[in-house]
Amino acid sequence: MSSATVNGDVKKVRKRANIDQIILSLIGYVTLTILAVFCIVPFLLVISASLSEESSIIQNGFQIIPSTFSTEAYRLLFEFPADMLRAYGVTITVTVIGTAVGLFLTSMTAYVLSRRDFEWRSGFSFFFFFTTLFSGGLVPSYLLIINFLHLKDTLLVLILPMLMNVFYIIVMKSFMSSIPDAITESAKIDGAGDFRIFLQLIIPLSKPALATIGLFIALAYWNDWYNALLYISKSELMPLQYYLYKMLGNMDGMRKAMMASGAVVNTDLPTESLKMAMTIVATGPILLAYPFIQKYFVQGLTIGAVKG
Amino acid sequence: MKVKEYGFWHKVKKNRTLLLMLTPAVLFFLLFAYVPMAGIVLAFKQYNYSGGIFNSPWNGLDNFRFFFGSGDAWRVTRNTALYNIAFIVVNNVLQIFAGILLFEVAGKWFRKITQTILFLPYFISWVVVGAIAYNLFNFDVGTLNVLLKGLGMQPIDIYNTASYWPVILVVVSAWKALGYGTIMYLAAITSIDTEMYEAAQIDGANIFQRIMKITVPNLIPTVIILVLLAIGNIFRGDFGMFYNMVGNNGLLFSSTDVIDTFVFRSLTTSNEIGMSAAAGFYQSLLGFATIMLANYAVRKYDKDRALF
Numbered sequence: 001m002s003s004a005t006v007n008g009d010v011k012k013v014r015k016r017a018n019i020d021q022i023i024l025s026l027i028g029y030v031t032l033t034i035l036a037v038f039c040i041v042p043f044l045l046v047i048s049a050s051l052s053e054e055s056s057i058i059q060n061g062f063q064i065i066p067s068t069f070s071t072e073a074y075r076l077l078f079e080f081p082a083d084m085l086r087a088y089g090v091t092i093t094v095t096v097i098g099t100a101v102g103l104f105l106t107s108m109t110a111y112v113l114s115r116r117d118f119e120w121r122s123g124f125s126f127f128f129f130f131t132t133l134f135s136g137g138l139v140p141s142y143l144l145i146i147n148f149l150h151l152k153d154t155l156l157v158l159i160l161p162m163l164m165n166v167f168y169i170i171v172m173k174s175f176m177s178s179i180p181d182a183i184t185e186s187a188k189i190d191g192a193g194d195f196r197i198f199l200q201l202i203i204p205l206s207k208p209a210l211a212t213i214g215l216f217i218a219l220a221y222w223n224d225w226y227n228a229l230l231y232i233s234k235s236e237l238m239p240l241q242y243y244l245y246k247m248l249g250n251m252d253g254m255r256k257a258m259m260a261s262g263a264v265v266n267t268d269l270p271t272e273s274l275k276m277a278m279t280i281v282a283t284g285p286i287l288l289a290y291p292f293i294q295k296y297f298v299q300g301l302t303i304g305a306v307k308g
Numbered sequence: 309m310k311v312k313e314y315g316f317w318h319k320v321k322k323n324r325t326l327l328l329m330l331t332p333a334v335l336f337f338l339l340f341a342y343v344p345m346a347g348i349v350l351a352f353k354q355y356n357y358s359g360g361i362f363n364s365p366w367n368g369l370d371n372f373r374f375f376f377g378s379g380d381a382w383r384v385t386r387n388t389a390l391y392n393i394a395f396i397v398v399n400n401v402l403q404i405f406a407g408i409l410l411f412e413v414a415g416k417w418f419r420k421i422t423q424t425i426l427f428l429p430y431f432i433s434w435v436v437v438g439a440i441a442y443n444l445f446n447f448d449v450g451t452l453n454v455l456l457k458g459l460g461m462q463p464i465d466i467y468n469t470a471s472y473w474p475v476i477l478v479v480v481s482a483w484k485a486l487g488y489g490t491i492m493y494l495a496a497i498t499s500i501d502t503e504m505y506e507a508a509q510i511d512g513a514n515i516f517q518r519i520m521k522i523t524v525p526n527l528i529p530t531v532i533i534l535v536l537l538a539i540g541n542i543f544r545g546d547f548g549m550f551y552n553m554v555g556n557n558g559l560l561f562s563s564t565d566v567i568d569t570f571v572f573r574s575l576t577t578s579n580e581i582g583m584s585a586a587a588g589f590y591q592s593l594l595g596f597a598t599i600m601l602a603n604y605a606v607r608k609y610d611k612d613r614a615l616f
Binding site: 020021024025027028029031032033035036038039040042043045046049057058060061062063105106108109111112115118119120124127128129131132133134135136137138139140141142143144147160161163164169193194195198219222223224225226230241242244245248249272275276279282283286287290 | 319323325326328329330332333334336337339340341342343344345346347348350360361405406409410412413414415418421422424425426428429431432433434435436438439440442443444446448449450451453454483486487514515516540547548552555568571572575576581584585587588589591592595596599600616
């Protein structure tokens with residue numbers, strides 16, 4: 001085959017590929033844009049509603065661009081912020097402690113299970129894995145926590161049940177398995193104990209996995225309302241999402257709480273816009289931090305999935 | 309025999325640090341997963357508060373008889389399974405589709421921005437999703453009805469009509485899971501050997517042929533793992549989703565009540581502890597049987613791709 005024909009073939013291939021590429025790109029741009037619009041419009045609706053005058057919501061419904069502009073809902077929210085701030089405090093405390101302890105225990109467990117020279121690792125792996133196959137269900141766990149551990153209305157009940165998750169242990173274990181055994185071996189020869197190897201060698205090497213799993217855990221704590229729904233009745237222990245849940249369903253409660261904290265509230269409280277403003281405030285930190293966090297999240301997930 | 313005994317304790321001593329490192333996780337899963345499994349006996353007891361789990365009198369299969377006789381059993385089982393099958397199919401197809409398009413589209417900024425937007429819904433709590441849904445579907449001020457009225461059509465009373473909810477819940481589930489799954493599949497696509505594409509291109513395959521013949525087949529292992537994991541949960545409803553979207557709205561139960569909401573309701577509202585324990589046990593058994601069957605099927609088809 002002469003080089004001229006080869007060049008001709010390549011050219012032909014390239015030309016055809018270009019047309020296909022254009023068609024696919026077109027499909028891609030259009031479809032992804034539509035999907036992205038679907039993903040973001042609901043957020044715009046909430047933001048817009050929170051910044052609208054109540055009367056225009058009642059008249060025109062929720063709109064993407066507010067027809068009237070008002071920050072009244074936010075003003076009311078920040079005028080008497082005691083409950084909201086307390087809920088923030090509970091959520092931040094629970095998220096920080098839960099994430100720190102949970103991440104440490106998850107990685108420590110995953111490390112032991114990733115050690116190929118640990119004889120009982122498959123046995124222990126099964127011990128953990130089995131809990132995803134079969135469970136006692138809600139009722140026994142509920143009675144255990146209420147009647148035997150007496151954790152009702154404590155901060156611990158918001159932290160403990162979510163501390164560890166088998167799926168995270170498995171992801172972390174598969175990441176750590178990709179760290180060469182030689183590193184552990186050489187450290188052992190130098191006389192380092194297992195715990196020291198974990199702390200000083202494995203943890204620094206596992207940063208992407210730690211960032212990803214840490215984020216998963218933190219997100220789960222930040223967004224948790226289920227444990228509060230089951231186990232929290234004291235208002236001072238309500239985490240943010242549960243507080244929001246309560247308020248969304250119960251604007252009368254909101255009115256009372258505001259009056260109790262000394263506000264002079266007229267009866268026509270801007271209910272709809274206030275609900276949406278609360279939604280924004282409860283989601284805010286995540287939405288603000290999200291573009292920065294997302295970079296690591298995608299990276300960690302990619303690494304975990306490709307090399308794990 | 310003696311040698312074996314010596315061997316065991318010797319091994320324990322040799323691995324004592326690793327075993328110690330596993331202790332917190334072992335205790336955690338014992339307490340929060342294995343102890344509740346023992347609580348399954350509740351399903352066979354007539355629970356009363358003075359007797360507790362252990363001293364309440366046995367009542368054989370009465371709780372099950374009550375549960376299956378109530379007519380709820382079939383409804384909640386059917387709903388749970390059908391919803392999860394719809395979620396698995398719709399979510400995975402959409403995520404693979406979006407993952408492939410995201411991989412093939414050229415613009416770097418476009419890719420980054422769409423990725424970020426698609427991931428957004430994953431980061432918010434179900435409480436907030438419930439608020440957004442309310443914002444869209446509310447009878448008086450919801451965006452949907454405002455649009456309909458604008459077009460001169462009759463508003464729809466979504467919160468009082470059961471038949472709309474299967475569609476809404478499937479769409480919302482796809483919406484929330486889209487970004488996460490897309491990234492998982494994108495990571496899997498990125499790890500495909502690029503030489504295969506180059507070879508196919510030289511052989512004259514167009515881009516659509518390359519996607520169908522290389523990308524899709526290479527995604528099958530990822531699909532199998534994700535679907536297997538999802539099948540294990542086919543009889544578990546996403547409680548956060550159903551409860552925040554629908555709440556305790558009895559008008560909608562025919563199409564929205566799943567095992568988890570049923571168990572929760574009979575535990576907290578009607579306080580029927582024995583029957584909800586029986587329903588929970590039934591759910592665990594169904595889940596266990598499905599995952600075993602699915603895993604068996606995959607093992608038969610390809611041993612390496614099974615979960616265990």
